[in-house]
Amino acid sequence: MGGLAIGPVDPFGPLAELAVRRVMLSDLVAAAKFGTGQQIDDPVREQQILDAVVAESVRRGMPSGPPAGFFRAQIEASKVVQNGLFKRWERHPDQRPARTPDLATEVRPQLDLLTEQILGQLHATVELWRPTMLCGIWRLDDIVHSLDELHRHAVAVSLRPIFAS
Numbered sequence: 001m002g003g004l005a006i007g008p009v010d011p012f013g014p015l016a017e018l019a020v021r022r023v024m025l026s027d028l029v030a031a032a033k034f035g036t037g038q039q040i041d042d043p044v045r046e047q048q049i050l051d052a053v054v055a056e057s058v059r060r061g062m063p064s065g066p067p068a069g070f071f072r073a074q075i076e077a078s079k080v081v082q083n084g085l086f087k088r089w090e091r092h093p094d095q096r097p098a099r100t101p102d103l104a105t106e107v108r109p110q111l112d113l114l115t116e117q118i119l120g121q122l123h124a125t126v127e128l129w130r131p132t133m134l135c136g137i138w139r140l141d142d143i144v145h146s147l148d149e150l151h152r153h154a155v156a157v158s159l160r161p162i163f164a165s
């Protein structure tokens with residue numbers, strides 16, 4: 001997972017790291033859609049993801065509410081990045097991606113793999129969940145210091161469900 005500095009004692013560290021990776025993958029999603037004129041929002045795909053998350057949580061014998069909430073936050077965060085990058089690329093054509101990755105064959109399979117890994121980490125931390133949030137003790141600053149403002153904001157959105165306020 002490359003160089004992200006998260007304390008080894010933090011049980012939510014791997015989950016946070018996966019959420020950051022999903023946020024960063026949104027750049028590829030945005031490039032795929034920008035290059036083909038596709039809409040950012042895909043409610044059908046979102047519902048498929050949430051339905052699969054609920055089904056897999058039930059299959060694993062976990063409550064499905066927190067996982068669904070966590071994935072809703074991941075989807076919101078992805079759209080923060082995609083909307084931000086679309087605006088950036090419209091304003092600055094020189095910053096547009098050089099390549100248009102294929103959403104179905106290249107990008108979504110990576111998202112699907114992260115979904116499985118995130119569900120695994122949610123399962124691994126199930127004993128630590130609280131009624132309203134999954135209280136984390138890791139340092140957000142350590143994860144996001146190298147990111148630009150847009151991606152920092154998106155990470156904050158993605159981690160709201162596990163960030164103790």
Ligand SMILES: C=C(O[C@@H]1C=C(C(=O)O)C=C[C@H]1O)C(=O)O
Nearest residue numbers: 029040041042045046074075078
């Ligand atoms: C990431 C995508 O874009 C949006 C965000 C989604 C997500 O984060 O999983 C799903 C559907 C889209 O509304 C995508 O289309 O795959």
